Structure formats: structure tokens, C-alpha cells
Amino acid sequence: MKNNRKATEINLTEKQEQHLRKLAQGTHSQLHYKQRAEYLLLANEGYNNSDIARECDCHRKTVRKWRNRWEQAEAELKIIEKEQPHKLKSFIQTVLDDEYRPGAPQRFKPEQIAEIIKLACQSPESLGLPFTHWSNSLLAKEAINRGIVDTISARHVGRILDEVDLKPHRTQSWLNPKFEDPEQFKAEVKEVCDIYAKATELESNGTHVICTDEMTGIQAIERCHPNLPGKPGYIERYEQEYTRKEEDFVNHIKDVVETDPEGNFIFIMDQLNTHKSESLVNYIIEECELEIDEQTLGKKGNSGILKSMETRKNFLSDPAHNIRIVYTPKHSSWLNQMELWFSILKRHLLNKRASFKSVEELEERIKEYIEYYNKNLAKPFLWTYTGKILKK
Numbered sequence: 001m002k003n004n005r006k007a008t009e010i011n012l013t014e015k016q017e018q019h020l021r022k023l024a025q026g027t028h029s030q031l032h033y034k035q036r037a038e039y040l041l042l043a044n045e046g047y048n049n050s051d052i053a054r055e056c057d058c059h060r061k062t063v064r065k066w067r068n069r070w071e072q073a074e075a076e077l078k079i080i081e082k083e084q085p086h087k088l089k090s091f092i093q094t095v096l097d098d099e100y101r102p103g104a105p106q107r108f109k110p111e112q113i114a115e116i117i118k119l120a121c122q123s124p125e126s127l128g129l130p131f132t133h134w135s136n137s138l139l140a141k142e143a144i145n146r147g148i149v150d151t152i153s154a155r156h157v158g159r160i161l162d163e164v165d166l167k168p169h170r171t172q173s174w175l176n177p178k179f180e181d182p183e184q185f186k187a188e189v190k191e192v193c194d195i196y197a198k199a200t201e202l203e204s205n206g207t208h209v210i211c212t213d214e215m216t217g218i219q220a221i222e223r224c225h226p227n228l229p230g231k232p233g234y235i236e237r238y239e240q241e242y243t244r245k246e247e248d249f250v251n252h253i254k255d256v257v258e259t260d261p262e263g264n265f266i267f268i269m270d271q272l273n274t275h276k277s278e279s280l281v282n283y284i285i286e287e288c289e290l291e292i293d294e295q296t297l298g299k300k301g302n303s304g305i306l307k308s309m310e311t312r313k314n315f316l317s318d319p320a321h322n323i324r325i326v327y328t329p330k331h332s333s334w335l336n337q338m339e340l341w342f343s344i345l346k347r348h349l350l351n352k353r354a355s356f357k358s359v360e361e362l363e364e365r366i367k368e369y370i371e372y373y374n375k376n377l378a379k380p381f382l383w384t385y386t387g388k389i390l391k392k
Helices: 016-027 031-044 049-056 061-085 083-095 110-120 138-147 154-163 182-197 201-206 245-259 277-285 309-314 338-348 359-376
Strands: 207-211 264-269 323-327
Touching: 016 031, 016 061, 016 083, 031 061, 031 083, 049 061, 049 359, 061 083, 083 154, 110 138, 110 154, 138 154, 182 201, 182 264, 182 323, 201 207, 201 277, 245 264, 245 277, 277 309, 309 323
Parallel strands: 207 264, 264 323
Antiparallel strands: none
16 A cells, blocks of 8 residues: 655755755765765755655665654754754754664763863873874773763764864964064065956066976985775875975076066065075076166175175065066965965875886976866966964
8 A cells, every 4th residue: 555644844944954965065974974964955855755765876764764853853953053053063963873862861961071072172192191182082982091981982072072163183283473574564465465466467568477486395206116006995005115506496587587588577486595596686687687787786795786685685576677576475485376286286296106217207297297287277276365464
């Protein structure tokens, strides 16, 4: 006999739908979360259980189970979304967990949860433990060892940390730039960003804006043995074993300028010593046909334009020159868009899998990649930095 029972109606709020969509589409979401979130999203769009089962390649009873589960938790979901919205994400995951029971009493006292959070905020090494950072399983084990709880799963620890947005397993580097003059820093950042904003207009008027930098640490490494490709149960494996010059940089600038000898150039670069060299000053004087007498030019370390890196920098950044250098502030080389492209090159070619027999092969592979990138991948970078100084 045909079952005419009507499927449980699902009406998600905007926030509930947002969280479920992130679970369904997230690249790091666990598979069971992705599947169950997808059932509910389709149900919210009005699909019946049979249609969802066909769409998701599962049994109709499975879809019904999770629709019913959501309905059982709906009252609690509304209360949490209204009174504790920061806990909505973790509670949705709890609803989608196998062990969820609506209205089940809380397993741990507030003081126990507080102790687990306190533990997560301390360095394991400061507690005499032989590891550098916490994982959920290590926190669970240590909470039991210290008598905070009798038993707790790594997953439950993860939910506790999610509720307070605490991620002890993650790390991020931080550099506090030493701004001797904050106003000067802002002015230098503005100058770089203004040039980016006007780059198209400048190009139409015959001025090329070029971001340039050296990429350090490139080595032609040939592995002792070929890489072993990935296969079920194994990730790809690779064999473990395996100076900057002032003249080189000036030659690079010359090569770029020779692409349009009659054009004007603005080079964006950081403040490395080689970017403020005597050789670069002499090249600019010659190429721009500037009339500079010996006294004005002076002597390196003694007098005139060549006296110091600061005096050479002031000369090289003169906007009156046909070839001008605009320097990014110190500790802010990330303002140079060339750094963005270097990161792409590292990910795609100069990574752990790479193997090169010679410098010549390395050079050829980089040229091949540049040609491929320009043909298939090149697109404008979306520049979003507003110039605001980051604070802790």
C-alpha cells in the first residue's frame, strides 16, 4: 500500500540556511555534515523525500530521519538563534551528529567547561607537556588526566571550543612594524595605492607601472628518487634529500626599460640595499640623460647623491625622472603585487614536489610556467587594502 504520509515541512531562517550552506559546500566539512546539510537545504526548497533521495543518491528513509531530527530540534534552534546566536553554528552541528538527543541534559558543568577552555588557552610546553600545541584529542586526554572530567570525546571538546571561537591548533605569524613616523608610513602606503589606482590611466599616457622584486631561495633540486604518486590509502610522497647581486638587479631594470625605450616607467619595489645602489643611480642618470655634475653626484659614503642609501633613495624616487622608483614602506613588501604572483608560482611549480636536474632546466620550467600562466590564468588582482594599520 502506498504511503501518503506528508514529509516534515522545513522552514529555515536566514541564519540557519547560511550555516547549513557552509557545511554543505565547505571544503573542510566532514562528509556526514555535508550530506545531512544538503538534505535540509533541498527540503527547505520544497523537495520531497523521494526527490532528495534521488538527488543525493541515498535512501528515502535517511532523508526522512534527518528532516524529523531537524523538526525535533526546531524549538531549541529558535531559542538559541534569538538568545545565544554565537552558539547557533555549533548547535546545528550537534543536531546533525548521530548521538544528538533533543532536550538531553548537559553532560558537563559550567565550571568543567571553563576549566577545559582555560587549559586550551595555556601553552602545553608551559605545563611540562612534550608537544607544542593542542589538538582536540590531546585536550580531551589531558582534561581526563587532570581530573577535570571523567570522560570526554575529542568531538565534544571541539564543540566547546567552537562555542567560544577558540582554535588552539592554528597559528599565524605576526609582525609589529616599527613605524618611526606613522604619518610618513601612511603617506608611503597612499602613494603606492594611488599609483595602482591610476595604472590604467598612466599606461594610456605612455607610463608603465611595473612591480618588481627578487625571489629568494629558488634552487634546482633533483631528488634522489622519483616521486611516488598517490593511491588509495597513501598520499603522494617525495624524496627528502637533495646571493643577490647589485649588477644582476640593474641588468633586470635595463631589460625591462628596453621593452619600450621611449616610454616612462614607475617601478614598485621594496627597500632592499640592491634597490638603492650606486649602480642603479648611475644607470638612471645615463638612461634619463640627466646632467649631474661630479660634485652633486658625490661619493658613496661621503657626499652628494651617492652618500647614503637615504640620499640615493631620494634621487631614485624623484617624480621628475622618466624612470622612477616608488618604494613600499619597511616591513610592508606585501604592498608589492609581485609578491602575490610569487606565491602563485611557489604553489604551482616551486613546491615540495618539484625536481630539477640543473639551473638551466629550472629556468626553462619557470619560463614555460609564465607562458602558460599568461595564456590561461592571468587576471587582475582584486586589491582590497584600505591603508588601515593592523592592531592586535
